[in-house]
Amino acid sequence: xxxxxxxxxxxxxxxxxNVTFRCDPISExxxxxxxxxTLGQGPEFLTYFQNxxxxxxxxxxxxxxxAERPKGSxxxxxxxxxxxxxxxxxxxxxxxxxxxxxxxxxxxTVV
Amino acid sequence: GExxxxxxxxxxxxxxxxxxxxxxxxxxxxxxYWYKQEPGAGLQLLTYIFSNMxxxxxxxxxxxxxxKDKHLSLRIADxxxxxxxxxxxxxxxxxALIFGKGTTLSVSS
Numbered sequence: 001x002x003x004x005x006x007x008x009x010x011x012x013x014x015x016x017x018n019v020t021f022r023c024d025p026i027s028e029x030x031x032x033x034x035x036x037x038t039l040g041q042g043p044e045f046l047t048y049f050q051n052x053x054x055x056x057x058x059x060x061x062x063x064x065x066x067a068e069r070p071k072g073s074x075x076x077x078x079x080x081x082x083x084x085x086x087x088x089x090x091x092x093x094x095x096x097x098x099x100x101x102x103x104x105x106x107x108x109t110v111v
Numbered sequence: 112g113e114x115x116x117x118x119x120x121x122x123x124x125x126x127x128x129x130x131x132x133x134x135x136x137x138x139x140x141x142x143x144y145w146y147k148q149e150p151g152a153g154l155q156l157l158t159y160i161f162s163n164m165x166x167x168x169x170x171x172x173x174x175x176x177x178x179k180d181k182h183l184s185l186r187i188a189d190x191x192x193x194x195x196x197x198x199x200x201x202x203x204x205x206x207a208l209i210f211g212k213g214t215t216l217s218v219s220s
Contacts, residue, residue: 004153006153031206033207033208035208041212041213042115042199042201042210042212043154043199043210045207045208045209048206048207055206056206056207058207091154093154099156099159100144100156100208101156102153102154102155102156104153105152107151
């Protein structure tokens with residue numbers, strides 16, 4: 001286990017389609033985070049899991065977004081009815097106590 | 112609310128020192144972080160400092176923290192072309208990290 005893995009690395013989708021991203025955190029980390037990063041900006045917090053419980057959601061997470069972490073291991077982030085404004089890099093991170101480790105991200109392009 | 116501010120660009124010559132500055136707002140932040148992002152890649156943790164420290168040195172990196180002014184800086188000694196990247200300052204806000212917009216460091220040879 002060498003780090004946080006995200007799949008796919010790139011996704012191009014048509015507006016209105018649904019997309020799902022996967023994140024595999026570092027196995028001993030019980031905290032998992034999703035962030036979104038748009039061009040020229042720093043990452044913005046979306047949501048946070050402690051084990052399988054989703055404990056915090058940002059106001060950026062509209063009702064078209066849903067995240068799960070069913071067994072407290074990997075997590076998925078689904079975006080329904082994608083819009084062009086959803087085009088961004090979606091970053092996953094995990095942590096134990098401090099020192100977040102980020103994955104390489106999934107770059108979503110909505111056309 | 113929480114906010115982190117950084118200057119957007121810094122240009123230095125190879126071998127010089129680089130100093131990237133950051134101001135933050137949340138005085139309750141326990142840790143403050145510096146991350147590096149290369150084009151098309153995720154974020155790499157460079158270093159962090161605990162809020163009760165004033166300075167931390169790690170090889171070519173020196174972090175200075177002024178809690179009174181809520182000012183954080185990252186000094187890179189002997190800057191190399193491989194240091195060219197975007198550098199993000201981040202503060203903790205509860206369980207999440209709040210990032211600045213990043214400082215693009217350009218190193219010319």
